[in-house]
Amino acid sequence: MSDAGFVTDLCAACELAADGEVGITAEDTISEWSRPSFDPTRDLRLVFESERLIGYAEVHAARKVWAYVHPAYRGRGIGTALVDWTERYARAEGGRLVGQSISENEEDARQLFLSRGYEPMWTSWILETRLDEVLPTPVLPEGMAIRTFDAGRDARAVYRVVEDAFNEWPDRDPTSFEDWAALTILRPDFEPNLLFVVEDGNDIVGTAQCVDDRGTAWVHQLAVKASHRGRGLGRALLQHSFQQAKKRGLTLAGLSTDSRTGALGLYERVGMHIKRTYRHYALTL
Structure with a gap:
């Protein structure tokens, strides 16, 4: 759990850049990582520059993905590398479909997914x-x-x-x-x-x-x-x-x-x- 705070802060920075406000809490990350089915050595990848967390990806049930790159470190291929890993992981685990939900304001992420053959599946909302x-x-x-x-x-x-x-x-x-x-x-x-x-x-x-x-x-x-x-x-x-x-x-x-x-x-x-x-x-x- 020692990295949960770093991951929460990274996701918060990404949410703030995309939507102007933060939704994630430390409790969200801790509860996700407390699932007995979660294995951080298997399901999680972290990218650091020195001691600063700049990228993160997690795959749940060989299907649901969370992948984030700090706004200050985008455009360097980190997001592409993380998506590469999520797809390899899901295939190795026998997944048939792998995907992520992103804000409608994240145009760069949308273009990355579309360029790799991803298709829009559903819409979600915060109310x-x-x-x-x-x-x-x-x-x-x-x-x-x-x-x-x-x-x-x-x-x-x-x-x-x-x-x-x-x-x-x-x-x-x-x-x-x-x-x-x-x-x-x-x-x-x-x-x-x-x-x-x-x-x-x-x-x-x-x-x-x-x-x-x-x-x-x-x-x-x-x-x-x-x-x-x-x-x-x-x-x-x-x-x-x-x-x-x-x-x-x-x-x-x-x-x-x-x-x-x-x-x-x-x-x-x-x-x-x-x-x-x-x-x-x-x-x-």
Whole structure:
């Protein structure tokens, strides 16, 4: 974990150059690297000039890539070398598709991917809303209720709701309970009072987890069982999360979604607006 701070700072510099603000936190990097499936000697490459980290690449499940070059060191072939490595790694691990999401403002990265045969796959967005207005009261179907997460009995059920929902995306690789836990309930900034579940009787059918990201209630995960969709549970979970965040003094709420989920309209209907846009580019191996 000794390099996590350096990588976070590098990614932050790249985000600032592309979008004028920083989204990544040290907790994001630490939780990603805490996954049992993550092996830094296998999945990670770092580029230094003297003791300064100037480039970084990571591959997850021979498919999902994070690759960054410090803005002051671009145009020297470092990005190309890192992309070369991610493709070699993914092929060696039996991957069929490898790709990365980049800001719509990163034209040089887009051109690099296109020149190598990458194709745009989906669009993703960062959305945000202010919490300084009167927030609507969540409405649930009869017999259902929202409550706070109970670590002693809810973890496996919440994981199952999230995993089943996310596995509906095409070509997604399953996430183990242990990896999910590292990314959620074992995060350094995890707060049980910001993870909510919807129960239908004794069955957990929906969940929303938030983290306090520098004064913003970041909705880390939102999922509803397929059997219970179309009944307003996602909206109710968001509204409840916003209310609880406001009570804690948080003034903003944000989240990330993409065009695979079909959920953009839901987020806009609860008052969120698009703040940043990204495109995912992928190469068939």
